[in-house]
Amino acid sequence: MTASNRNESVPSSPQDFATVFAMLKPHMAALDVFMRKQLEEFEPEIRSMADYCIDTSGKRIRPALVFTSGWKGDEISTDLVRIASVVELVHLASLVHDDIMDEAEVRRNRRTAVREYGSTAAVLLGDALFSHALNLATRFPTTEVCSAVSDSMRKVCAGEIIQTLRRGSTNITRADYQRIIDLKTAELFRVSCYLGSRYAGFPMEFVEAASSFGRHLGIAYQVYDDLADFFGDEKRIGKTLGTDLASGKITLPLLALIDRLPTDAKDELIEEITGRRPPQPALRIKQMNELGVFAFVAEAVQEELRLAEAALAPHLALAPTPLLLRLCEVLRQQVGVLRGAASA
Amino acid sequence: MTASNRNESVPSSPQDFATVFAMLKPHMAALDVFMRKQLEEFEPEIRSMADYCIDTSGKRIRPALVFTSGWKGDEISTDLVRIASVVELVHLASLVHDDIMDEAEVRRNRRTAVREYGSTAAVLLGDALFSHALNLATRFPTTEVCSAVSDSMRKVCAGEIIQTLRRGSTNITRADYQRIIDLKTAELFRVSCYLGSRYAGFPMEFVEAASSFGRHLGIAYQVYDDLADFFGDEKRIGKTLGTDLASGKITLPLLALIDRLPTDAKDELIEEITGRRPPQPALRIKQMNELGVFAFVAEAVQEELRLAEAALAPHLALAPTPLLLRLCEVLRQQVGVLRGAASA
Numbered sequence: 081m082t083a084s085n086r087n088e089s090v091p092s093s094p095q096d097f098a099t100v101f102a103m104l105k106p107h108m109a110a111l112d113v114f115m116r117k118q119l120e121e122f123e124p125e126i127r128s129m130a131d132y133c134i135d136t137s138g139k140r141i142r143p144a145l146v147f148t149s150g151w152k153g154d155e156i157s158t159d160l161v162r163i164a165s166v167v168e169l170v171h172l173a174s175l176v177h178d179d180i181m182d183e184a185e186v187r188r189n190r191r192t193a194v195r196e197y198g199s200t201a202a203v204l205l206g207d208a209l210f211s212h213a214l215n216l217a218t219r220f221p222t223t224e225v226c227s228a229v230s231d232s233m234r235k236v237c238a239g240e241i242i243q244t245l246r247r248g249s250t251n252i253t254r255a256d257y258q259r260i261i262d263l264k265t266a267e268l269f270r271v272s273c274y275l276g277s278r279y280a281g282f283p284m285e286f287v288e289a290a291s292s293f294g295r296h297l298g299i300a301y302q303v304y305d306d307l308a309d310f311f312g313d314e315k316r317i318g319k320t321l322g323t324d325l326a327s328g329k330i331t332l333p334l335l336a337l338i339d340r341l342p343t344d345a346k347d348e349l350i351e352e353i354t355g356r357r358p359p360q361p362a363l364r365i366k367q368m369n370e371l372g373v374f375a376f377v378a379e380a381v382q383e384e385l386r387l388a389e390a391a392l393a394p395h396l397a398l399a400p401t402p403l404l405l406r407l408c409e410v411l412r413q414q415v416g417v418l419r420g421a422a423s424a
Numbered sequence: 425m426t427a428s429n430r431n432e433s434v435p436s437s438p439q440d441f442a443t444v445f446a447m448l449k450p451h452m453a454a455l456d457v458f459m460r461k462q463l464e465e466f467e468p469e470i471r472s473m474a475d476y477c478i479d480t481s482g483k484r485i486r487p488a489l490v491f492t493s494g495w496k497g498d499e500i501s502t503d504l505v506r507i508a509s510v511v512e513l514v515h516l517a518s519l520v521h522d523d524i525m526d527e528a529e530v531r532r533n534r535r536t537a538v539r540e541y542g543s544t545a546a547v548l549l550g551d552a553l554f555s556h557a558l559n560l561a562t563r564f565p566t567t568e569v570c571s572a573v574s575d576s577m578r579k580v581c582a583g584e585i586i587q588t589l590r591r592g593s594t595n596i597t598r599a600d601y602q603r604i605i606d607l608k609t610a611e612l613f614r615v616s617c618y619l620g621s622r623y624a625g626f627p628m629e630f631v632e633a634a635s636s637f638g639r640h641l642g643i644a645y646q647v648y649d650d651l652a653d654f655f656g657d658e659k660r661i662g663k664t665l666g667t668d669l670a671s672g673k674i675t676l677p678l679l680a681l682i683d684r685l686p687t688d689a690k691d692e693l694i695e696e697i698t699g700r701r702p703p704q705p706a707l708r709i710k711q712m713n714e715l716g717v718f719a720f721v722a723e724a725v726q727e728e729l730r731l732a733e734a735a736l737a738p739h740l741a742l743a744p745t746p747l748l749l750r751l752c753e754v755l756r757q758q759v760g761v762l763r764g765a766a767s768a
Contacts, residue, residue: 123582123607125589177551181544197589200525203547204585207521207554211578214558218567218574226570227562234555238467241548245469245541263467 100144100410101403107147107156107164108140114161115168121212129205130212133172133193141301142167145272148407149290150280151400159279162216166229167272169213174236176206181244182327225275232271239263248328250338250350257332261302262295269298277400286398292391293404297411300384304415306331307377310365311418322361328353332377333368340371374422378415385411444488444754445747451491451500451508452484458505459512462556473549474556477516477537485645486511489616492751493634494624495744503623506560510573511616513557518580520550525588569619576615583607592672594682594694601676605646606639613642621744630742636735637748641755644728648759650675651721654709655762666705672697676721677712684715718766722759729755 115134122130143164150160178184179192180199186192194202210233217226243260246252273294277287309324310333324331330338330353338346349364351357368374385408392401459478466474487508494504522528523536524543530536538546554577561570587604590596617638621631653668654677668675674682674697682690693708695701712718729752736745 121578123579123586125586126582129585174551177547181547200588201585203521203525203550204581204588207518207550208578208581208585210551210554211574211581215571215574215578218562218571220567223562223564223567223570226567226574227559230555230559230562230570234552234559235467237548237552237555238470241473241545241552242467242469244544244548 100406101148103154104144104147106154107161108143110156110161111140111143111164111168114165118165118169118212118216121215122208126205126208129193129197129201130209132196133176133205133209134169135188135190138168138172138188140164140168142171142268142272145269145294145297145407146276148403149273149276149294149400150278150282151403152280153399157280159220160276162219163225163275163279164272166213166217166225167268167275169209169216170229170233170236171268173206173209173213174240176202176209178240180206225279228271228275232267235263235267236265239265239267243329246330248354250330250353252330252335254332254335257330257335258299261299261306265302266295266298269301270295273404280400282398282400286395286400289391289395290400290404293388296384296388296391297404297407300381300388300408300411303332303377303381303384304411304418307333307374307381307415308418309333310361310368311374311422313417313421322359322364325352325359325361325364328355332380333373334364336373336376337364337368337371340373341367369422374419378419381411381415444750445492447498448488448491450498451505452487454500454505455484455487455508455512458509462509462513462560465556465559466552470549470552473537473541473545474553476540477520477549477553478513479532479534482512482516482532484508484512486515486612486616489613489638489641489751490620492747493617493620493638493744494622494626495747496624497743501624503564504620506563507569507619507623508616510557510561510569511612511619513553513560514573514577514580515612517550517553517557518584520546520553522584524550569623572615572619576611579607579611580609583609583611587673590674592698594674594697596674596679598676598679601674601679602643605643605650609646610639610642613645614639617748624744626742626744630739630744633735633739634744634748637732640728640732640735641748641751644725644732644752644755647676647721647725647728648755648762651677651718651725651759652762653677654705654712655718655766657761657765666703666708669696669703669705669708672699676724677717678708680717680720681708681712681715684717685711713766718763722763725755725759 119127119131119134146160146164146167150157175187176193179187180194180202183194184192185195193205197205214226214230217229220226239260239262242256243264246256246260270291271294274287274291277290282290306324309331310321312321325334334349334353338349341349348357352359389405389408392404395401463471463475463478490504490508490511494501519531520537523531524538524546527538528536529539537549541549558570558574561573564570583604583606586600587608590600590604614635615638618631618635621634626634650668653675654665656665669678678693678697682693685693692701696703733749733752736748739745
């Protein structure tokens, strides 16, 4: 569920990050071909298992960031395809491990790897995917890609560990929340933009701006996703609402609700989070609406999107900039969809 | 248990790989200092957890192979210390994951990471250790170390996956067994020797010979370890005998026993392996003694040791060669200790 919250609840509509640009279609097709080809490098005995994990139904947000940040026109750069493959493989490996930890049965409308092969094989399979991702990352003239990606990977894990250790605890501040999502989600968004712009040969000022953009977009995306856990369309996002509350994970909507409840009601909510009382998601969603939590969290998304946009302001003339800015609009629209559902 | 079988049952005697050479003491001390220093690179929130995993009580067989293969005299090479740290971190990360899968409570006389922090945090902690190992591997002028180590990591995982999928199945040949241990154990031994000799600047013919030596030593070591699972001294190796039988894992001693039993008795053993009948380790050990299984498996160890020695034969004049050959003698002595116990 950490993983699904991290990135899986974006509705599969034409407004997805990866599908917003029709022009990226050939890039995504090239990525698919490249990733399928990677299977040959796994031992024959585990190839079908790796194949199962490298499915093509994912949203490919990180590859979209790589291609968009490095946009120079229609030509498909083999370097960027390889980089996109590295970040996507790291992401897919982390999903395999997340599904074990969350005992998830289904992802993207089919059985998870852990459900299919058992948890032992799934731990190892995730490790094998990580290994291959980093091996691919060494296929550049310098150690830079592998260094950047392995550093990001450790940060993603650290963020997840910190979140895991805090589950069921209410001793968490807004700053703690911000740090967790910065590590677990924003870091891989950041490195995708960093490597995409850098390997496309853009000047370092832009590479740094794109990295900062990616980081803020990642934070905005995770806050949005945490909001969708309470206000999403169950059918469309394909999961039950309020899973964060049920699993004792304090996200920004819950933090904001705790802040706004009177003492007695607050204690009751804390008992739900800490597992001493059954969770009441419907009541909590109602209270969030009444107490302005939706508006507060939506504003937190906006704030990060503004920081993302500000980072790119000095680079409006470069080809990637208008495309990256459009991603901010996509996320704004998605928040709007939640708002519509919330007020309906 | 895969892990413990892989490498943890060598008795902690002065004849251990890492302690056989007094001259390696300063190298191991430098390794300890270097590995402790790595903790600073983990996020503060997970530092104490990483510290718990990077304990100094391990046998450090792989670092010993790095230093020995690259032996050029007393001087401590910072490159080799870093390489030793990379292979040991990969190994420690794999132990953290193995202990989750085996639900192990204790390793090296203290609680396992999974017991200490829970399985979710332990999966992520293993991932963070892997990430940092590969990040360290990028701190060389070229991508070679990271490329070699990430490739080995995938092989180790593949070997473990194949073994896992075969648990409780008797449909396994000697060739299957050989392939599994080649991947899960010999590969990291091989790459330790490869990188040690290569980064010490030895000629490529020796680097290749040392790699071949490492591979055969690794196979010999794993076969020995699988033999120790039936014939070891429970107190000294710190675990119950016959765990492979109990977990349905077919190793060479069991393969050889199946081959030697008459049909009825064989069917009964197969029922034990497949979990349809409680395992009878004492009976199986007795039968192994009576039917010459010990001698057969001990000979398999010898065979690999001879191949290891043969690989080095053209390089007797180089400084690492006599040291590496001594490791073969150490393993022979350890098999001798088992034989003494078996015939007692």
